[in-house]
Amino acid sequence: MTDAPPLVLDIDGTLTRPEGGIDPRVFEPVREWPAPVVLATGKAFPYPVSLCTFMAIEERVIAENGGIAHVNDEVLVHGDRERTTAAVEAFQAAGGDLGWGDVDLVNRWRETEVAVTLDADEALLREVAAEHDLEVVDTGYAFHLKQPDMSKGLMLERVADRLGYEPAAFAAVGDSENDVSTFERVGRSFAPSNADDRALAAADVTLDGAHADGTLDALARLRA
Incomplete structure (x- = not known):
């Protein structure tokens, strides 16, 4: 399949193992994804940038719950x-x-x-x-x-625009309250079984697998 959607992927609880740390099984499918991948996290800005570097993917990130992002060699800042x-x-x-x-x-x-x-x-x-x-x-x-006017979903609107997409073209995987704003804007949203109640309620699909198992399942479905 060559028309896979662009992705917005949370990190903690989504690309990780239950005991913590990135699950290395996610590296290959994310690296080989045929559309843009954006890592969206509550972590400080350098963390997702570093993860992109080590995964050998372009540094497209939304960090600090939408306070700052990087796309196409541009840093976007919203938070004060x-x-x-x-x-x-x-x-x-x-x-x-x-x-x-x-x-x-x-x-x-x-x-x-x-x-x-x-x-x-x-x-x-x-x-x-x-x-x-x-x-x-x-x-x-x-x-x-x-700030109350700062979220992953709002920053996704700006990132998507610079990538030439509507937010609704994206598919997202996330597990927390801070992913709900993303789920509200994308075309398809997935929550692994370890997600909190707000993420589970907002997601289009609740996955049987937890943590990276769930994310890998979502990526397989999107490529099927």
Whole structure:
């Protein structure tokens, strides 16, 4: 099949093994996909760029829940880190802890939002977010403090335009609340069985397989 759709693929819980880490079985089908592939993640910008490099695919990425993207040698930025920085400072002043330790490699290279460990004081975090006109998204791996007008799906509209596609031409695989905005815009959406309730409800297809098993099944269906 040569008319396979362009893809939007989440990373954590979607290209990974149940115990964590990228499942190497995804490398070949993604690398050989005959249409553009976009990696869309809540992780900081350098992580999906690096994964594209190691997978030997073009660096088309949406990172930080839609705060920043790269496509066709262009960096697209939507999020305002100053707003989230002010909220984080208020959260910490009230006794909150981001939870990543002194070095905090999770946020070190993050440009548009802030990630907070799931062990943090969620009620306090959401209270501070509301005071700063921000929102908290639970990806299952962290709480993400971000602008409410920032999402993977909104950034996909800009990325798709630069690739010469409508968002509805894409197929997507994702497993978390932050993938719902993508599912709402693409033509076909798939959720592996490990997905959270919001992703499962929003997906067109719920897959029997979990994690990378589910994603590999989705890719096989799209090529069938």
